[in-house]
Amino acid sequence: MPKAVILLSGGLDSTTALAVAKSRGFEVCALSVDYGQRHRVELERAALIATALGAAEHRTVKLDLRAIGGSALTADVAVPKDRSPDDMGHGIPVTYVPARNTILLGLALGYAETVGAFDIFIGANVLDYSGYPDCRPEFLTAFEVLANLATAVGVEGTGKFRIHSPLLKLTKAEIIAEGVKLGVDYALTLSCYDPDATGRACGRCDSCQLRRKGFAEAGVPDPTVYQ
Amino acid sequence: MPKAVILLSGGLDSTTALAVAKSRGFEVCALSVDYGQRHRVELERAALIATALGAAEHRTVKLDLRAIGGSALTADVAVPKDRSPDDMGHGIPVTYVPARNTILLGLALGYAETVGAFDIFIGANVLDYSGYPDCRPEFLTAFEVLANLATAVGVEGTGKFRIHSPLLKLTKAEIIAEGVKLGVDYALTLSCYDPDATGRACGRCDSCQLRRKGFAEAGVPDPTVYQ
Numbered sequence: 001m002p003k004a005v006i007l008l009s010g011g012l013d014s015t016t017a018l019a020v021a022k023s024r025g026f027e028v029c030a031l032s033v034d035y036g037q038r039h040r041v042e043l044e045r046a047a048l049i050a051t052a053l054g055a056a057e058h059r060t061v062k063l064d065l066r067a068i069g070g071s072a073l074t075a076d077v078a079v080p081k082d083r084s085p086d087d088m089g090h091g092i093p094v095t096y097v098p099a100r101n102t103i104l105l106g107l108a109l110g111y112a113e114t115v116g117a118f119d120i121f122i123g124a125n126v127l128d129y130s131g132y133p134d135c136r137p138e139f140l141t142a143f144e145v146l147a148n149l150a151t152a153v154g155v156e157g158t159g160k161f162r163i164h165s166p167l168l169k170l171t172k173a174e175i176i177a178e179g180v181k182l183g184v185d186y187a188l189t190l191s192c193y194d195p196d197a198t199g200r201a202c203g204r205c206d207s208c209q210l211r212r213k214g215f216a217e218a219g220v221p222d223p224t225v226y227q
Numbered sequence: 228m229p230k231a232v233i234l235l236s237g238g239l240d241s242t243t244a245l246a247v248a249k250s251r252g253f254e255v256c257a258l259s260v261d262y263g264q265r266h267r268v269e270l271e272r273a274a275l276i277a278t279a280l281g282a283a284e285h286r287t288v289k290l291d292l293r294a295i296g297g298s299a300l301t302a303d304v305a306v307p308k309d310r311s312p313d314d315m316g317h318g319i320p321v322t323y324v325p326a327r328n329t330i331l332l333g334l335a336l337g338y339a340e341t342v343g344a345f346d347i348f349i350g351a352n353v354l355d356y357s358g359y360p361d362c363r364p365e366f367l368t369a370f371e372v373l374a375n376l377a378t379a380v381g382v383e384g385t386g387k388f389r390i391h392s393p394l395l396k397l398t399k400a401e402i403i404a405e406g407v408k409l410g411v412d413y414a415l416t417l418s419c420y421d422p423d424a425t426g427r428a429c430g431r432c433d434s435c436q437l438r439r440k441g442f443a444e445a446g447v448p449d450p451t452v453y454q
Contacts, residue, residue: 062291068338099337102377106333110326111295133382142373149369150329155360 001027003117004164005108008032008058010046012189012211013123013167016179018053020166021121023182030058031111033104035097036066041199042190049188057115061107065097081194081204101134102143105163109147112161118153121164127171140165172214180220187223200227228254230344231391232335235259235285237273239416239438240350240394243402245280246409247393248348257285258338260331262324263293268426269417276415284342288334292324308421308431328361329370336374336388345380348391354398367392399441407447414450427454 004026008014021028032046043060050058101124108120124135133139140163147161167175179186191211192201201208203226215222231253235241248255259273270287277285328351335347351362360366367390374388394402406413418438419428428435430453442449 059294061294062289064289065337067286067288068334068341097337098340098379099333099374099377102336102373103330103333106326106330107295109329110292110324113325114295133379134377136376136382139373139376142369142376146329146366146369146373147326149363149366150326150361152325152360155363 001025002119003027003029003056003112003115004119004121005029005031005112005115005117006055006121007104007108007123008046008050008055009123010042010044010049010189011123011191011207012172012179012186012214013125013175015049015053015123015184015186015189016175016182017121017123017164017166018049018055019179019182019184021119021164022053026119026121028053028055029111029115029117030055031108032058032060033063033107034060035063035100035103041195041197045188045190045199052185052188059111063103063107065100065103068098081202083206083209099134101132101139105143105147109150109161113151113153118159119162119164120147121166123167124165125167125170125172125175127169135168137165137168140168171217172210173217176214176218176220180218185223186215186220187225191224196227200225202227228252229346230254230256230283230339230342231346231348232256232258232339232342232344233282233348234331234335234350235273235277235282236350237269237271237276237416238350238418238434239399239406239413239441240352240402242276242280242350242411242413242416243406243409244348244350244391244393245276245282246406246411248346248391249280250409253346255280255282256338256342256344257282258335259285259287260334261287261289262327262330263291268422268424272415272417272426279412279415286338290330290334292327292330295325308429310433310436326361328359328366332370332374332390336377339388340378340380345386346389346391347374348393350394351392352394352397352399352402354396362395364392364395367395398444399437400444403441403445403447407445412450413442413447414452418451423454427452429454 004021008030030050144163153159191207193205194202231248235257257277371390380386418434420432421429
């Protein structure tokens with residue numbers, strides 16, 4: 001069975017992407033990155049999810065992005081609350097972490113090369129949250145080009161890396177519907193940017209609001225535990 | 228004065244690249260990455276070098292690449308010794324760290340975006356050590372393309388990132404000659420892959436041998452302290 005590496009944050013999107021990778025016949029190697037994010041409880045969820053969804057292995061890499069800062073998720077900048085979903089799509093959100101997906105995909109690439117995987121899954125999505133530059137298709141295509149120049153595999157011509165973003169153009173409701181079809185238990189996932197220590201969601205940040213709207217539109221009961 | 232980010236390992240090449248960035252009129256923000264490398268004493272050297280060469284700031288990011296492994300520099304694989312320089316250029320060395328420069332440049336890009344720099348310097352070199360896939364010009368060009376798609380700046384069109392690799396096609400002797408001209412004190416730098424705890428070089432790994440040969444060819448006294 002071919003191996004695939006999946007970037008698993010513990011959120012709704014990456015969990016669904018893991019389920020999609022499994023459904024496409026890959027043995028899944030899940031990678032989480034502890035990058036000093038505020039919502040660290042999501043890393044505990046990632047470990048539970050990797051087990052529940054049958055990942056072959058799960059590794060967590062520590063990376064202190066707080067040394068760089070520049071985001072509400074890694075510096076002492078407030079997470080925006082109570083914005084309507086219609087107001088979130090303009091400009092770059094303060095929750096944008098500079099070069100985050102470049103760094104995360106770089107780590108996934110190193111992991112893939114180490115375990116002999118050529119397929120990398122990422123739960124990037126352009127629709128619900130269009131302000132992140134590094135969730136766009138042109139970014140992901142450029143990374144795939146880079147990956148095949150950056151690695152021993154690329155030089156030796158023994159394989160070709162592929163970046164998979166199966167959720168790229170799905171709405172949150174469509175992502176949830178897909179995950180439910182694949183048997184994902186969304187109660188395990190955490191999307192909130194500002195959860196409490198026990199993992200209860202704030203219900204008010206952008207991510208919580210998009211998630212709640214997604215469950216409503218998908219006609220699926222929302223299993224999220226709110227504060 | 229425009230800012231530039233420089234990836235500073237504490238070795239001969241990155242130190243020279245820092246001096247070149249300064250000579251081109253940049254205010255230099257130096258970034259070191261503590262990625263679990265065996266030769267950690269080089270990080271102490273990086274801090275000394277940043278001060279000695281007048282960097283405006285120096286940050287060190289911790290990243291536990293040992294969670295991924297796959298290299299003699301980050302896993303329990305022996306560093307090759309006593310190979311002649313003529314034997315080093317074939318294939319991928321075991322000191323290759325999977326996707327290292329992708330990850331390091333990703334971090335430099337995040338740092339650059341945070342401090343408002345558009346210029347990133349890396350001491351990559353293809354001549355002396357041609358086995359590393361992610362030191363090749365086509366890799367660096369692909370990263371520059373990616374950088375301008377990955378970032379808020381790229382989306383907003385407010386600037387353009389440039390990747391500078393001023394040493395790319397220089398021999399080790401030419402690099403040393405350039406650094407001497409710019410006033411670099413190479414006694415501060417450490418190139419050895421397997422130094423002792425006090426920072427004395429082994430003199431036998433590939434990196435030590437290339438360095439020693441470089442000083443000899445440049446006609447510059449070798450200031451390295453060997454074990």
